[in-house]
Amino acid sequence: MSPRGLSIEDIFVLIPALNEAESIASVIGRLRALGCSHIRxxxxxxxxxxxxxxxxxxxxxxxxPVAGYGMACWRxxxxxxxxxxWVLFCDADGCDELEALPRFIAAAREGADLVLADRLSLSNSAEKLTLPQRFGNRLAVVxxxxxxxxxxxxxxPMRLVNRLLLHEIDMKDRGFGWTVEMQIRAAQLSACFTEIPVAYQSRRHGRSKISGTVRGVIMxxxxxxxxxxxxALWPRGADLKIASLRRTL
Known part of the structure; x- marks a missing residue:
């Protein structure tokens, strides 16, 4: 599924944004400096x-207009x-290490159909996340x-995914469960994935819609x-059959 000839022109960038006027221009500028010309x-x-x-x-x-991180991504x-x-998802707040994109592309060229930013492997990066973020992410991946x-x-949130894999995943979530659903579905489909350690940055402008409030963290x-x-309770049976078949080939 992963073509070795992947180039920056094959990548379409999607940036969900809610009240990020102070940071969005910088994010777009950094992406354009990397050669990204397809930015939505x-x-x-x-x-x-x-x-x-x-x-x-x-x-x-x-x-x-319908609120929801997953709704924005789906749109x-x-x-x-x-x-x-290929589709690159990233945030509009400027916290993602967009300059790691060449490493994402290299991983895709080597065979990964899903390349994810890993903010927790580097101590200087992990400490930029709030305690609830670190705990929640660790619990989820466990x-x-x-x-x-x-x-x-x-x-x-920063992730590069093969469009064919996205079609197979068939995302259903329209809220904050978007990222975890994508990873669960990739696991169910036995997709090839890898994670790239990144230097995550603290938010410079505004307040996080999730970690910035107690209500957001709980939700x-x-x-x-x-x-x-x-x-876990209601797996998509047909997809599990596909994954099982792949393992026997």
Missing amino acids: VINNGSTDDTAAIARGAGAVVIDE GLQDLPEHAR LIRLVWGARFNDLG AGTTILSTIAYH
Whole structure:
């Protein structure tokens, strides 16, 4: 599924954004400096100038008024051009190490269909996450390992995924369970994945919609755990048959 000839032109960048006017231009500029020319910002109900600034920075902006991280990501995937063979998801807050993208591409060229940012392997990076974030991510990946045997280290938002794998995954979540569902489904499908240690940065502008409030932390934790429980109790039978068949080939 992973072509060795992957180039930057094959990658379509999707950036969900909610009130990130102070950081979105920098994120787009950094991506363009890396050679990314296909950048789509999904404006998820911003009340500031996020959309206008993103357009001014050279991105295509799509409005998705229905709130939800997964809803914004799903909207961004609609009507992708044929040449978009790979999709890069990243955040609009400027915390992701976008400059690690060449390493993501190298991993994809070596055979990975899903390349994930690992914010927890580097101590200087991990300490930038809040305690609830670190605990929640560790608990989630341990549960995924116990149920499906896949050894993830993080649920980082920055991820490069093969479009064909995305089609197989068939994402259903429309909220904060988007990232964990993608990794669970990749495990169920026995997809080839790898994680790249990244230098995650503290947020410079605004406040996180998740870790910035007690309510956000509780909701995120509940969503992640309920998503894991749902997929553990009600696996998609056809996909498990596909995964079993792959292991016998």
